[in-house]
Amino acid sequence: MIPFVKAHACGNDFLIIDEPLAQRRHADLARKLCARNASVGADGIEFLDRKPNGEFFLRLFNADGSEAELSGNGTRCVAAWLASSEGKRDVALGTHGGLRTCHVVEAADPVYLIESEMGVPRVMQRTIVIPGVGDVPGAMVNVGNPHFVLFVDTDDFSAHGHSWQELGAQISTSPLFPHGTNVEFVRVLSPSKIAFRIFERGCGPTTSSGTGTCASSAAAMVLRGVDRELTAIAEGGPQRTVWKSNDAAMQLTGPAEIICRGEVNGL
Template identity: 80%
Template structure:
């Protein structure tokens, strides 16, 4: 049996497994357990490794078995679990996208409000050419993992005559991005609020994304000149971002909720 915890952040759901249980079979375990019709179901798995010196390291595998550098929402879910199970109100995680510090600022177990330090976003305007679509103006944003952000004024977030889901799938898997990319479609609502949709690499459309929230906010701040403190609203709900300057780390605040604990059959 494989013990697991399931949690979500604005509907973006994850399983949490201890590394010693996974036995390094990350991709296979992720594909099996994340299947929504034949198993537990999730957007991905956070594998938590406890190093001998006490450090904590997270490896994120998407539902399709691919590995990503990190997940802002997934990291927050693990922080909520450690707050619930071990009473930690501050935790530092190592990730392949760099260290992330999470602080619990409100505890209403099983729901936790957590502020995360998300590193310094890097924003670079870029126009890409897609077959059958043409020129797509946007920005490459790195927040520890890759994103392509484009702005839209469409009510349904579509662009270039396509739904955001269809265009997101094409951009995410384009040869222009050899390692794939997450894609966000952003609407500016006011000087301190944006709305966006996410097509997540290795997963598809998701209701929320922590790094997607940061990438969308950073692009809007850097390229559209809106406020440095934003509410960013995805389908799963709002999160808050603060980016004091282009050289500073961005802070992300949002909820994480523990859904359940259980055991999966051995793989």
């Protein structure tokens, strides 16, 4: 049996498993345990590696078994778990997308409000061509993992005659992105507020995304001239971003909640 913790950030849910228990079966465990109707169910698994020197490193595997560089929401879920289980108010978590530091702003166990330093976003305006759709203007954004951000003005976030779910799936798996990409559909609501939808690489539509929040905010700040402090609203709820300048690290603030602890058959 494999002990696990389940947590979510705005509905974006993850299992947390100590690395030694994975026995190098990360992809298999992710496909098995993340299955919604046949197992625990989650968008992905954060494997927590505790180094002998006290440092932490996370490996994120999506529900389809693919490994991603990091998840902003997943990282925050792990920070919440370490606050709940070990009383850590400040923690640095290594990821394949870089070091992420998290600070607990408010704690009302099992819910934690956490501010995370998310690194320096890189935004590049680009128009891509999708078969059957045509030219799709947007921006490639890197926040430790890849994103393609589109701006829309429709209430249902549809674009180019397609639903955001359908177009998101096409873009996410396009050969233009050999390693795949996350896709966000962004509406600017006001100078201080945006709304967006997420098609997540390796998972599909999700209610929230920490890195997606950062990518959407960065693109809106650079290309639409919105405020450098934003409320970004996904289906799972709002998060707060602050990006003081293009060469500064972005700060992301949002909730994370511990759902349960348990054991599961990992065979």
